[in-house]
Amino acid sequence: MDKIYAHPKSLRNIQTHYCPGCGHGIAHRIIAEIVDELGIRERVIAVAPVGCAVIAYDYWDFDCSEAAHGRALAVATAIKRVRPENIVFTYQGDGDLAAIGTNETIHAANRGENLTVVFINNAVYGMTGGQMAPTTLLNQKTATTVKGREAGIHGYPLKISEMLALLPGVKYIERVSLHSPQEIIKTKKAIKQAFSNQIEGIGFSLVEVLSPCPTYWGMQPKEALDWIKEVMVKKFPLGRIK
Amino acid sequence: MSGNEAIAEGAIRAGCCFYAGYPITPQNELIGYMSVHMPENKRIFIQAESEIAAINMVFGASAAGSRAMTSSSSPGISLKQEGISYIAGAQLPAVIVNIMRAGPGLGNIWPAQSDYFQATRGGGNGEYRCIVLAPSSVQESFDMMFSAFNLADKYRNPVIVLGDGMLGQMMEPVWLPVAGCRLPVAVKKPWALTGCKEREQNIVKSFYMHEGDLEKFNLLLQKKYAQIMDSEQRYEEIDTKDAKIILVAYGSMARIAKSAVKSLRAKGIKTGLIRPITLWPFPVKAFQQANRQTGEQANYLSIEMSYGQMVEDVRLAVCGKARVEFLGRSGGGVPTEEEIIKKVNSIK
Amino acid sequence: MTEKIIIAGSGGQGIMLLGKVLAESAMEEGKFVTWLPAYGAEVRGGTAHCMVVISDDEIGSPYIDRADTLIIMNKPSLNRFSPRLNKGGIMIVNSSLADPKESSLNIKKYPFTDMAIKLGNIKVANMIALGFYLNNRKTVKVKSVLKVMEKMATEGREDLIKINQEALDAGVKLKDG
Incomplete structure (x- = not known):
């Protein structure tokens, strides 16, 4: 009998620390599957963020580095320059990539580093207790915008993928979502593309993944998925950006 | 040769394979020298977007097994403190050169030794120590880079080379060993991130979430520091x-x-x-x-x-x-x- | 013997080069030597200076508080550095661009810039001054300076060596001002 499904070798078969309905588990698994499918487990080096996914290295079974908050792309730049034969990717949240690490993000992209970036956008700070993120939507309530985000006080949701698309060093950007099985399939395709780009030496590739955070959105898991579909994608439209 | 150039040349000959830095007076001749001579020797040079990026690049390069360094002057070194703390916590070897200028704040560009506390007490968050070397001539600046990289590798610990604007800027005759010894030094680093081929996963990190783990790790660090205090005093x-x-x-x-x-x-x-x-x-x-x-x-x-x-x-x-x-x-x-x-x- | 020299002028006058040629000549002769430039924002305002210490013994500070010799190439430098001359020291002044009010035995002036123009290149005023300095203080041999000049010149610019050597020679031949 043919085996048509198995647990990915690159993913440890253990319980995660993520909340029920969180998108990180799905994203981790997608990456593990891709690493297996591309046969790069022995070449891949991940850079984990500071944030909810800080211990991603406990779940992935391949080489991983931590990075200080926001500095993943500086760390990854150096790893890739030292070991161009390895496949190096960063896994970063919205606070990491688009607030404290904006500088590192823009400049790694602008140098056209041959890296893969998986950018998890859940419009909120999870690890620290649900505070405003750079990608928090207007009127969205968070622990630090209890009456909802107001443009005049808190600024607008930062569309960093669109900003990065302007840079000549950036070769591929796509925004995807985890709100339905169909979208998860598209997410996997996009991330696989971003890895393949690196293998082929094409250059800086980033996939922005809209991901649910039911805990800090104050919703049931199903409601959170619907919120992405009905509200979040209107501000962060899906599809290929570059 | 100036002190800054001697440090750069010493680093290259000591097998430094990765340099990232950001310009700041009075250490600009160092980054300038590196920008020319690192690529010439097939080493990696990156002018980073900030001091913060530079030290984190050093973190990455060192995690990947490379002999890595950065350099700056006082205000820039302040910016690097977070990265140095992570490097110490992840037990990565790295060399950080501080060509001190006067402070606090922007201060001025004249020589000073006012970063002594910052260098010798840790500087960043958490309890850690950097080995701190202080050259007093241009010749010693050159020679000391060999010790700096060797100590960093030996103890898997950040090493700070602490000079000042006068030492960095002044020129003095330097005796260089016969040219042609600019070969990277091979040191075995089984902990480095190279891809998990024929071995278990390697993780480079300073994070210990589970109760008791960090305390155990910190005691390990303290043991290492005690050993350094015992065997590496130089004067x-x-x-x-x-x-x-x-x-x-x-x-x-x-x-x-x-x-x-x-x-x-x-x-x-x-x-x-x-x-x-x-x-x-x-x-x-x-x-x-x-x-x-x-x-x-x-x-x-x-x-x-x-x-x-x-x-x-x-x-x-x-x-x-x-x-x-x-x-x-x-x-x-x-x-x-x-x-x-x-x-x-x-x-x- | 220890000789402490401050060389000062404006950007473009070859102040740093003068100091470097002198320092490297001392190195050529196996002496202890330090060369310390003014750097950073200070040299952006158009002024430049460097400090050279030459000694038979190990050198302490490369920074010079009181100089044995001042080589002054313009007026702002004259105002700034003349109070820092040691008793018994000499001050060499480029009288084309600076005019010391007082006259004393230890002030020696020649119009180096005008002389350089006559030689055909305004930029070699520094080497005339260096030649004149060597005439006054036998810190290093003229032979060593010529050797250093040849080493320092970029390939294909032998014409530059020639005019610099002519300038040095002109300075050496000047009568004690």
């Missing part, structure tokens, strides 16, 4: 055996102190000098030995381009067994030979 001592007053100075300040010792000796005043070469570990052994030799009869004078930082370590080292005086200037001013002589005369 130069001049004429201490019969000295009534022993000057204590490091870096470029020690040059001026050395001149003062000569002048004072010529006038029959029994003066000596202890020049700490490692600032951490502080060379306590030099003071214990001097105390023994002089029968605890010598007084000490700590001379600094700061307002009394190293003097605290001198006091700890002599352990109340001798009088410890201080002479210092900061903000760009450098204690002169005349000022030292005057101070010595006021003590005796």
